[in-house]
Amino acid sequence: MSDLNLDPNIADPDGFYAKLIEAHEGLSDDESAALNARLILLLANQVGDRAVLDAALEAAKTVGH
Amino acid sequence: MLDDRYSLAFKLYPYERSADQDAETPVRHPVVVIGGGPIGVATALDLGLQGIPVVVLDDHEGIGMGSRAICFAKRSLEIADRYGCGQEMVEKGVVWNLGKVFHEDRKVFEFNLLPEEGHQYPAFINLQQPYFERFLVDRVREAQAQGAPIEIRGKNRVDAVEDKGDRVAIDITTPEDSYKITADWVIGADGAGSPLRGMLGLDFEGRVFEDSFLIADIRMHADFPTERWFWFEPTHKAGASTLLHKQPDDVWRVDFQIGWDVDRKEELKEENIRKRLDAMLGPDVSYDIVWTSIYTFQCRRMKDFRHGRVIFAGDAAHQVSPFGARGANSGMQDVDNLGWKLGLVIEGKAPESLLDSYDEERKHGADENILNSTRSTDFITPKSKISHTFRNAVLDLAEQYAFAxxxxxSGRLSVPCVYDGLSLNGPDALNGGPARTRVGAPCPDAPLGDGFLLPKLGGGFTILTINAEAPEALTEDGVTATRVAVSAAEDATGLIAERYLGDAEAAVYLVRPDQHVAARWDAYDEQALRAALRKACGKE
Structure with a gap:
């Protein structure tokens, strides 16, 4: 397994979450999906490490339905 | 003329004729509290125990039916302890620490309120609001017998209030007649629908969330543990979210999120409530329905809590959505904050402007509560498709990964507000002092001798010395601070040192009557203490 951090790492999680939801306010579904795509690409670039990105992709795919 | 708007759980202050009704000119009172709910009665206790005459007016003769507020936080119990009725509440209440969160029917995770060692009171108790109120009224009766100048007048409805600059004129209707009194100060504690606010034409602005919740309090003998269980999107479909929480007397609080566009009358029919309960509990569980209600989430507050000689407290001043126990608990903090300030002003020991610090500090508290409960509400009842998608992504991830x-x-539970950076604060000059006891913070409890620290603080100003010297009392411009001396070596648990010294060897704290830290230093300095005491009384 890679160094994907699965422990809490965001300071002020409630504040971050509120800002995230706020960013989508007033957007259509397509616009929201596009915003999410841009955000993922920005964050992926910040992470950089391919092994970590692969592990994150895997984690996202394996939870939920 | 004076019909009850609701039925009573306890009839505690039946109408009695007052001499004021036969006076030729309106009788003048130092303080009149409008509203005999928990906040009004606690205000009367705070003032009455200081020896300040106070009259409470309520348009009913006791406490309304229905559990309403059920979660009382440590800070509220500590305040009640200062008034002399905290222990009774804990004995009657249900202590809980564990919360579980479910999504559909899978457990996402659980949280423990992690009761810290060395506190007299638990993090939370569940107690039906009528019991909480009754303990306060019982304490009023006891204090009255000991000479506290408190009067509660049932079936005294306030019809008009007029601020005349040097006093407030109040028109009252009773079952027998109408009469007038005047007051130097009026406290508005008449609840979220505050008629007083309406009479004065004052604002009450904020957000109403478009969703409804159905409360059903049921009595059942069930072996569910004493925990807070919260379901997001339970598969029984009885509500978009559901909460189950235990109260005393085998009563359980059940909350169903039932959507915005509902027929209230239809939903409140017993057969329809039972359909939801049966879907949740299964067909074989028998129960009695004790109380039901439908409410909406609202987060709003008055622009100002002080309007000249009229001061608002509790739900009358601010309202939050309930999933954080921030309503009644923040009201108790209002009372704690207002009582000593009004006492000093009435006794002529502090300028009237000290009351503006109530407005400043408690608006700060209300904003914090509104922010937290708005965020909880947005998570519990997402308002857009994308918000719902993110919410469920968090729940899916949280089931497996701690980060989420x-x-x-599902509600950020009430913790007392820290008055960071506000006007009454003195210097924070304790090098290495812990953040939790910084200036503005409420003093955390700790073991002391055979008992606890907090009961020794509060009521008046305290000079709390830890491994430090100071005089036994200091009076500055009519206000006296008395010393409580503690040696960290006496505390085998080390908790006093941990909570009040941190990396420091010794400390001197100036503690306000509401047990908040006014200033702290590493040693006693008379001039500094005098200045801080002046500042804490609004004299700088």
């Missing part, structure tokens, strides 16, 4: 758990928000 802090994002799950």
């Amino acid at each position: 758990r802090p994002l799950v928000n």
